[in-house]
Amino acid sequence: xxxxxxxxxxxxxxxxxxxxxxxxxxxxxxxxxxxxxxxxxxxxxxxxxxxxxxxxxxxxxxxxxxxxxxxxxxxxxxxxxxxxxxxxxxxxxxxxxxxxxxxxxxxxxxxxxxxxxxxxxxxxxxxxxxxxxxxxxxxxxxxxxxxxxxxxxxxxxxxxxxxxxxxxxxxxxxxxxxxxxxxxxxxxxxxxxxxxxxxxxxxxxxxxxxxxxxxxxxxxxxxxxxxxxxxxxxxxxxxxxxxxxxxxxxxxxxxxxxxxxxxxxxxxxxxxxxxxxxxxxxxxxxxxxxxxxxxxxxxxxxxxxxxxxxxxxxxxxxxxxxxxxx
Numbered sequence: 001x002x003x004x005x006x007x008x009x010x011x012x013x014x015x016x017x018x019x020x021x022x023x024x025x026x027x028x029x030x031x032x033x034x035x036x037x038x039x040x041x042x043x044x045x046x047x048x049x050x051x052x053x054x055x056x057x058x059x060x061x062x063x064x065x066x067x068x069x070x071x072x073x074x075x076x077x078x079x080x081x082x083x084x085x086x087x088x089x090x091x092x093x094x095x096x097x098x099x100x101x102x103x104x105x106x107x108x109x110x111x112x113x114x115x116x117x118x119x120x121x122x123x124x125x126x127x128x129x130x131x132x133x134x135x136x137x138x139x140x141x142x143x144x145x146x147x148x149x150x151x152x153x154x155x156x157x158x159x160x161x162x163x164x165x166x167x168x169x170x171x172x173x174x175x176x177x178x179x180x181x182x183x184x185x186x187x188x189x190x191x192x193x194x195x196x197x198x199x200x201x202x203x204x205x206x207x208x209x210x211x212x213x214x215x216x217x218x219x220x221x222x223x224x225x226x227x228x229x230x231x232x233x234x235x236x237x238x239x240x241x242x243x244x245x246x247x248x249x250x251x252x253x254x255x256x257x258x259x260x261x262x263x264x265x266x267x268x269x270x271x272x273x274x275x276x277x278x279x280x281x282x283x284x285x286x287x288x289x290x291x292x293x294x295x296x297x298x299x300x301x302x303x304x305x306x307x308x309x310x311x312x313x314x315x316x317x318x319x320x321x322x323x324x325x326x
Contacts, residue, residue, distance in 0.1 A: 003321065003322070003323055004286075004290050004294070004295060004296070004297060004318075004321040004322060004323065004324060005033040005034065005295060005296040005297070006032055006033055006034075006286075006296075006297050006298075006299070006313060006314070006317065006318045006321065007027075007032055007033055007034030007035060007036055007091070007296065007297070007298045007299070008023070008027055008032055008034075008035060008036070008298065008299050008300075008301060008305075008310055008313060009035070009036045009037070009038065009095070009250070009298060009299070009300040009301070010023045010024060010027075010035050010036065010037055010079075010083075010305070011023055011303055011304055011305045012037060012038060012073050012074045012076070012079065013043055013071055013072065013073055013303055014072055014073075014074065014304075015072035015074075017074075017082070019304065019305070020074060020079060020083070021082075021083070021086055022307060023035065023305055023307065023310060024083045024086065024087055024090065024092075025086065025087065026307045026310045026311065027090060027310050027314070028087050028088065028089065028090040030310060030311050030313075030314030030315060031314045031315070031318065032090065032310070032313060032314045032318070033090065033091060033296070034090060034091035034092070034093060034123075034296070034298065035083065035087075035090055035091070035092055035093075036092075036093050036094065036095045036125075036250070036298055037074075037076040037079055037080055037092075037093075037094050037095070038076065038094075038095065039076035039077070039094045039095075039096060039097040039098060039101065040073065040076075040098075040136065041073070041075065041101070041136055041140055042069035042071070042073060042136055042139075043069070043071045043073050069139075076094050076097065077094070077097075077107075077110050077111075077114070080092055080093075080094065080114055080122075081110075081113065081114050081117060084114050084117040084118035084121065084122070085117050085118075087118070087121075089121070090121065091121050091122075091123060092114075092118065092121055092122060092123070093122065093123030093124070093125050093198075093200070094123070094124060094125045095125045095200075095202055095220060095222070095250055095298065096125040096126055096127035096200075096202035096220070097124060097125060097126050097127070098126075098127060098128070098129040098133060099126055099127065099128055099129070099153055099154045099157040099158075100128075100129060100133070100137055100142055100143060100144060100145065100150075100153060101137075101142060103182070104156075104157045104160040104161050104164075104182055105160065105164065105182070105184050105187055107124070107157075107161065108160070108161050108164040108165065108189060109189070109190070111124045111161075111197040112164075112165075112168065112189060112190070112191055112192070112193050112196075112197065113191060114197070115193030115194075115195065115196065115197045116191050116193045116194075119193055119194040119195050120194070120195040122193075122197040122198070123197065123198045123199075123200055123217075123218070124161065124197050124198065124199050124200070125200040125201075125202050125218075125220055126154070126157060126158060126161070126199065126200065126201055126202065126216075127154070127201070127202040127203055128150045128151060128153070128154040128203065129144075129150070131146075134146075151207070152181065153181045154201075155211070155215075156177075156179050156180075156181035156182045157181070157182065158199065158201060158211075158215050158216060159177075159215065160175070160177055160182045160184065161199055162199060162215065162216075163175040163177065164187065164189040165189065165196040165197065165199070166196075167188070167189050168189040168190075168192045168193070168196055169196055174186040174187055174188045175187050175188075175189070198217040198218060198246075199215075199216040199217050199218070200212070200216055200217060200218035200219065200220050200246065200248065201215070201216045201218075201219055201220070202219075202220040202221075202222065203220075203221070204221050204222065204223075204224050204228075204232070205232075206231075206232055206235050209221070209232040209233070209235040209236040209239070210235040210236065210238065210239040211239065212236050212239065212245070213235065213236040213237060213238060213239020213240035213241075213243075213245050214239040214240070214241075216245075217244075217245065217246060218245060218246030218247070218248055218296070219232075219233075219236045219245065219246070219247055219248065220248040220249070220250060220298075221248070221249055221250075222249075222250050222251060223250070223251040223252065223273050224249070224251075226288040226289045226291065226292040227292070229249055229289055229292045229293065229294060230292035230293060233247050233292060233293035233294070237293075246295060246296055247293050247294050247295055247296070247324075248294060248295070248296035248297070248298065249289045249294040249296075249297055249298070250297070250298035250299075250300060251273070251274070251275060251298075251299070251300060252273065252274040252275065252300045252302075253274070253275045253276075253282060253299035253300060253301060253313075254266045254269070254271075254274055254275070254276040254277075254301075254302055255277070255278075255279065255282050255299070255301065255309050255312055255313065255317070256277070256278060256309075257278070257279075257308075257312065258278060259277060259278055259281075262276055262277050262278060262281075263276075265302055265306075265309075266302075269302070275299075279312055279316035279317045279320070280320065282299075282317050283316075283317045283320035283321060284320075286317070286321060287320070287321055287322060290321055290322065290323070290324055290325070291325060293324060293325055294324065295324040297321070299313055301313075
């Protein structure tokens with residue numbers, strides 16, 4: 001059985017290229033399987049513990065102690081294309097691209113272009129966003145759907161992307177759609193990448209897991225327990241109805257060479273929902289999720305990302321992970 005794939009999110013809360021480029025190249029050289037970018041146009045305020053520091057391994061402080069829209073952030077898809085050209089074999093993806101940020105036909109062309117640069121290495125992770133996304137959409141003049149409409153808009157986006165990617169593979173007919181969310185007329189997808197980008201759907205609800213199984217190549221859950229992952233993974237697998245589906249988990253990881261080092265890196269962050277510890281401790285927690293069915297694990301390290309932690313993930317955590325379900 002193929003071993004567990006392990007990836008890491010890259011530092012985007014910067015106005016410079018060096019940190020994100022070094023992270024991607026270090027991950028590739030060390031033997032990690034994937035690198036990932038969040039897709040926001042500004043950093044969202046993190047959840048906080050009462051009276052404390054921002055919660056979450058990737059939280060970065062702005063002038064008010066949390067993320068603000070004044071904090072620099074690199075846009076995901078232009079950064080992804082840059083990294084695709086600067087690396088050779090590592091998988092590069094988004095976790096997740098919000099379905100309302102770009103017209104899906106434009107997104108399909110962006111992803112296909114990245115796929116020409118890095119054939120077979122691009123994963124388009126898509127999610128619907130949540131209430132925290134509303135202010136960001138409205139500030140950029142983008143529509144925001146709430147309630148059931150947000151779910152329907154996600155479905156429309158995924159189906160449009162799938163239609164365009166499938167048309168690129170078969171060259172059979174142009175794609176046309178008009179469903180109230182997406183309108184396209186006789187679009188022939190281009191460029192045609194040697195291998196179409198893979199589609200993942202991200203979200204923790206049972207509905208998302210089942211929909212990902214039916215409509216996508218993979219499902220990603222973020223920050224949930226191994227038990228919760230196992231329950232939703234059953235729905236994703238059932239939705240796939242025998243078709244191969246990649247089951248992935250991502251979450252905050254605070255890794256140190258020793259317990260004291262891990263606690264130092266944790267600092268005043270609330271450890272709730274984070275995986276904190278030495279390589280052995282972190283590997284044990286990740287193995288539990290792999291035992292629940294995950295075949296691809298993504299670690300979100302504290303910002304600013306220490307390149308040594310990327311090395312630890314690859315050389316000391318990954319060898320301890322084993323195989324999915326085992």
